[in-house]
Amino acid sequence: MDLPFAKLDQLVARHAEIEAALAHGAEGDEYVRLGREFSDLSPLVEQVQALKTALRDLEDARELLADSESDPEMRALAGAEVARLEEQIGHEAHAVRLALLPKDAMDDRGVILEVRAGTGGDEAALFAGDLYRMYVRYAAEHGWSVEVLSESEGTMGGYKEIIAAVKGRGAYARLKFESGVHRVQRVPETESGGRIHTSAATVAVLPEAEAVDFEINESELRIDVFRAQGAGGQHVNKTESAVRITHLPTGTVVxxxxxxxxxxNRARAMDLLRARLLDEERSRAEAGRAAERKGQVGSGDRSERIRTYNFPQGRVSDHRINLTLYKLEEVMAGTALDEIIDALLTEHQAALLAAQDNG
Structure with missing residues (x-):
């Protein structure tokens, strides 16, 4: 079993040390920092303890099996127990290896979700609306909240663009695999001849940025206010409530x-700007590690076609892992999307384990 037991023992000891510190007077920022570290280490420590318990049980069962003075029935039971424990230990060791994988520091955060109509005109806008509603339902399944930051409706419905904040622990860990081009094949409602059309929408998932991630200098911002564009007669059109912020050093506009x-609106625009700037910073760092990332699930590149939704066949295909599900209705309802995301996560972990073994 190729596990770094000395390192595991150190991490278990650190977990116990933090637990003692939390129980005996850590306060303020130190309490928050230690609490986060304790929470991060807890799943690994539980897996290590389960593995060590199984290893002790296996040692006892093997001793009983090797004892020639034991009666045949007891030795037969010990033999069955050895086989069961050896299989269990294989699973426990794999779980420990997964728990040791480097964790994306952003995984626990919420996200800024951006859905934009791509090629396909009105049908692309309708599909962008379908995708957005899929994510809203998926968020509800996980107990996350969704708040619209900006939207531009299509002429026939749906959205040319919609941007929303999805708030909830672990949202980024699961939704980050959704970045890319989503393609739909179906007969549009406006199509009288019954022909199948192909259109697309682009999804971008950015980790929610915190003020402490980096400092934005107010002097580097140009802030404009204007009247919101909406249906005639709405209150939003009568006051200059809309806000546009330009980050002058990068030219980023929200x-x-x-x-x-x-x-x-200004507070939401600042949240969106932070997320965009953090995403740009992370993208530069990722580009520098491109070779290291080779073979992992997707690149997160928004120009990469990742999934096709075929309505006539009721089929959803994820092209990154060659996965096809005939559960289109359940996926669009948000209830079966986890089946795709779980498969992507498993593939991602396998790639990380392979890179770790080759490193």
């Missing part, structure tokens, strides 16, 4: 107009 309050 605009939020969905709230009647200029103050709230």
């Amino acid at each position: 605009a939020v107009q969905d709230d009647r309050s200029q103050h709230r």
